């Protein structure tokens with residue numbers, strides 16, 4: 072099949088009040104609790120002014136207490152959703168989150184390659200906050216092997232980075248070790264790695280961005296005050312989705328990561344308690360005021 076490259080569709084006819092919005096596609100699991108996954112990503116896209124679309128990779132039953140159950144979608148149905156969106160609507164940027172099985176990773180990588188999706192954020196999701204395996208057996212490894220090479224930006228947290236590098240999480244406690252780790256992760260193939268700092272014992276919650284173009288020689292450190300408490304559900308997804316939204320709007324990766332950091336900080340500062348467990352991120356109050 073001869074598919075149009077995404078770039079060819081960027082100028083698709085736009086009707087009504089002039090040019091249409093930038094388009095962002097999330098490829099992720101459904102979170103019934105509304106804070107992470109598809110639901111969190113679409114809220115983030117909406118808040119940041121881009122048109123959100125989705126391909127559901129799995130359905131989870133979860134709430135503020137944790138994940139109770141998860142079922143993967145059949146790979147063919149994941150691929151069909153991606154085909155439907157990309158062949159007709161197009162996307163200026165996309166992000167992947169929960170990839171439940173190795174076959175799902177294969178299906179996603181195949182369609183993204185076929186459509187030439189270049190502005191891709193890969194969030195290599197492994198465990199939920201309460202330790203539920205969102206990536207089933209072999210799926211994290213398949214995501215690393217098949218999706219990270221397609222990524223413009225990869226956004227691992229500290230435990231995911233440790234797993235990818237085969238080191239203990241404790242070895243990434245110091246900022247210098249995390250900069251080195253981020254550099255080493257470039258070997259998986261993304262153009263940029265943003266190593267998130269939420270899990271580090273770091274008062275500034277430092278996120279580290281390195282780029283392959285200079286071999287990670289000039290890391291960019293994104294700092295902000297660590298908000299007290301256990302944080303909120305969905306911060307990792309919100310970061311990747313906010314970066315994806317900014318990339319859909321044409322920003323480069325460093326600018327996209329700066330705005331994602333500001334978005335998550337604002338959404339966290341405005342978070343609230345709904346259930347008996349972890350707080351809910353307030354995506355609707357997260358828009359940076361600048």
Ligand SMILES: Nc1ncnc2c1ncn2[C@@H]1O[C@H](COP(=O)(O)OP(=O)(O)OP(=O)(O)O)[C@@H](O)[C@H]1O
Nearest residue numbers: 228267268269270276297298302305306307310335
């Ligand atoms: N307590 C906090 N205060 C301020 N910023 C935070 C806090 N916790 C996390 N962040 C920020 O939130 C973003 C997500 O980081 P984190 O390391 O928590 O991702 P994650 O582990 O993938 O998230 P999740 O726990 O949702 O899976 C980063 O920009 C990080 O710096």
Ligand SMILES: Cc1ncc(CO)c(N)n1
Nearest residue numbers: 100101102107108169199
């Ligand atoms: C569906 C889904 N994706 C990602 C996460 C990680 O926060 C979650 N809890 N649920």
